[in-house]
Amino acid sequence: MIPNKIPVIVLTGFLGSGKTTLLNRLLTDGVKTAVLINEFGATPIDQDLLQSRDIPMAVLSGGCLCCQIKGALAPTLKNLWMAWNNAATKPFERIIIETSGVASPEPILDTLLREPWLSKRYHLQQIITTLAIPSAIAQLERHAEARAQMAWADLLLLTHADLADSNEQAELIEYLNIQAPAIPTLTAALDLFEVSALHCYVPPAFRRIPDGNALPEHGFRSVSLYLEHAPSWPHLNTVLQTLLINHPDDLVRIKGVVYFPECSTPSAVHAVAGHLYPPAPLPERPNQDRRSRLVLITTSDPERLARALLINLDGGNNKASIRLH
Numbered sequence: 566m567i568p569n570k571i572p573v574i575v576l577t578g579f580l581g582s583g584k585t586t587l588l589n590r591l592l593t594d595g596v597k598t599a600v601l602i603n604e605f606g607a608t609p610i611d612q613d614l615l616q617s618r619d620i621p622m623a624v625l626s627g628g629c630l631c632c633q634i635k636g637a638l639a640p641t642l643k644n645l646w647m648a649w650n651n652a653a654t655k656p657f658e659r660i661i662i663e664t665s666g667v668a669s670p671e672p673i674l675d676t677l678l679r680e681p682w683l684s685k686r687y688h689l690q691q692i693i694t695t696l697a698i699p700s701a702i703a704q705l706e707r708h709a710e711a712r713a714q715m716a717w718a719d720l721l722l723l724t725h726a727d728l729a730d731s732n733e734q735a736e737l738i739e740y741l742n743i744q745a746p747a748i749p750t751l752t753a754a755l756d757l758f759e760v761s762a763l764h765c766y767v768p769p770a771f772r773r774i775p776d777g778n779a780l781p782e783h784g785f786r787s788v789s790l791y792l793e794h795a796p797s798w799p800h801l802n803t804v805l806q807t808l809l810i811n812h813p814d815d816l817v818r819i820k821g822v823v824y825f826p827e828c829s830t831p832s833a834v835h836a837v838a839g840h841l842y843p844p845a846p847l848p849e850r851p852n853q854d855r856r857s858r859l860v861l862i863t864t865s866d867p868e869r870l871a872r873a874l875l876i877n878l879d880g881g882n883n884k885a886s887i888r889l890h
């Protein structure tokens with residue numbers, strides 16, 4: 566039966582907390598899905614990190630859906646609805662919106678629920694917020710955006726449990742003032758169908774929704790680098806580790822798609838909260854120009870970071886283009 570309104574799931578959570586990882590899991594549940602991805606950096610990366618291809622997808626990059634590019638949400642949802650409505654065989658049964666890691670959900674929900682045209686055609690099914698155990702306390706303490714993401718959650722999912730020791734887990738549980746099993750942990754074994762049926766639990770102290778007007782302007786900036794010649798992984802590893810060590814507080818996220826000379830397919834490169842992950846192989850995408858690209862998100866001067874990276878990479882000889890945002 567065709568629903569009156571298309572269900573929308575909003576996936577939120579701070580930078581690197583595991584939204585795209587969860588999205589990849591959700592896309593395997595057999596429900597035909599259209600995806601709307603919002604990225605803070607000007608150069609979109611997340612679409613290449615999705616394992617599913619050939620799904621209806623819209624990418625809004627270069628700012629947050631809650632502020633800089635808020636106006637793009639309604640037209641994008643309208644276009645998706647038109648495509649859905651005009652098709653004899655419905656191309657999707659739900660939409661998942663992955664917000665940028667620094668977006669506050671409130672303005673997004675406001676558009677979705679209060680814009681009359683949209684609210685007649687879409688209904689908000691669930692807001693899922695990911696919270697990475699090792700970095701959660703620092704992020705909640707430091708960033709109003711992380712607190713707003715938690716405050717709006719219908720479902721909170723703890724991630725990166727495998728990287729957290731028992732002390733970190735216990736500390737977070739104490740910080741949130743909850744009983745251990747009150748919030749599910751996203752592990753490979755977690756059944757997402759079961760999770761959506763779980764009662765949501767967000768500790769009351771974290772339910773306080775910051776006044777949208779009181780939310781400070783994002784203190785984040787990003788820089789995108791396109792590299793003509795990708796370095797080998799051991800070299801890039803050393804360069805990125807050095808950058809992370811030199812910028813422990815201000816360099817909050819690195820992500821990229823890199824065509825290492827030693828690999829036939831592209832690889833995803835991620836660093837979150839000072840932790841650099843081993844590269845993960847990605848499926849080859851036809852029509853891609855095979856230029857490697859990296860996005861750095863920082864609370865300091867992004868251009869200075871980009872220059873430092875290029876100098877360490879090959880003395881600045883790499884023909885790279887830099888895009889600031």
Ligand SMILES: Nc1nc2c(ncn2[C@@H]2O[C@H](COP(=O)(O)OP(=O)(O)OP(=O)(O)O)[C@@H](O)[C@H]2O)c(=O)[nH]1
Nearest residue numbers: 579580581582583584585586666724725726835842
């Ligand atoms: N070990 C471990 N790694 C994880 C887990 N969840 C995500 N990751 C890794 O963490 C990194 C960031 O994950 P993403 O899913 O891209 O995070 P995100 O929230 O979409 O990131 P942004 O879109 O930049 O905000 C990637 O290297 C993931 O493979 C987890 O539970 N355990």
